[in-house]
Amino acid sequence: MSVPDFLQARPAEPVLVHAARGEVLPIVCDSPHSGTAYPEDFGAVVPMSLLRRGEDTHVAALWDRWPEFGATLLEATFPRTYVDPNRNESDLDPAQIEGEWPVALSPSIKTQQGLGLIWQRISKAGVATPLYERKRTVAEVQHRIERYWRPYHAALAQAIDDSVARFGAVWHLNLHSMPNDVYQRLGRSDAPPLADFVLGDRDGTTCAPEFIHLVGDTLKGFGYSVAYNEPYKGVELIGRIGQPQLNRHSMQIEIRRPVYMDEDTREPNAGFEPLRTHFAELMQVLADYVRQQMSRG
Secondary structure, eight states: OOOOGGGOOOOSSSEEEEOOOSSOOSEEEEETTOOOOOOTTOOOOSOHHHHGGGSOTTHHHHTTTGGGGTOEEEEESSOTTTSOTTSOTTOOOGGGEESOOSSOOOOOHHHHTTOSSSOOEEEETTEEEESOSSOEEHHHHHHHIIIIIHHHHHHHHHHHHHHHHHHSOEEEEEEEEEOTTHHHHTTOSSOOOOOSEEEESTTTTSSOHHHHHHHHHHHHHTTOOEEESSSOOOOHHHHHHOBGGGTEEEEEEEEEGGGTBOTTTOOBOTTHHHHHHHHHHHHHHHHHHHHHHHHTO
């Protein structure tokens, strides 16, 4: 697989942590799928133009002002198609591995779809294409977990735990983008029009209702359409972090990609800068909300 020049520079670390500047608030944001540093040992056999459809391209850049508003922002540098931080470490199919995995595995429906911890296929216009010509060995999969997946989770857990230890609470935003043909990919012909934003809290279980609706109402005020938990509810990360009864609030934000970029070229479109400006306004709203919550004790 030939890697374009602009993807050749690979950060030394699998995750970049951008600390809050000035005032520190218990807000942690992470972009687990916006990485574009493709490891040399990937071994995928599909064209890069197709492989990149797995990226949440530019998501970290859209939200990069968060530290100015007191939040910690994390971004993965590696692509989710290589190893997906938003999956459980055991979300693997034994049939995709050459050799015997040393512990029990728990493949989810995502793995059955080829979209588990190690992706097996990628889709465009409803057509799924296999990523590999052979199985990955035990050693290859373990390398991806140990070198990329675990450091990402460790960094995110540290940021969450630091906020809870310091403030007794945390508000976590898990940042993503979604393809315009998501319903086609899911095989749903009777679905509603895809909203500009899909906010997920795993059906009301991972954050306070007022938190997710504050985000939704603010986005609607900018003129965007918003849906809740349809078609994305959130997966591994918000399910692990979100415990609102313990003041640990976590929600997922999905942006419809054509709102800010061309899905074929991956280049920002005319909506990119207006969206980034709106996000700065949203950040101020959420920072004020968090300050208010902390003042109540």
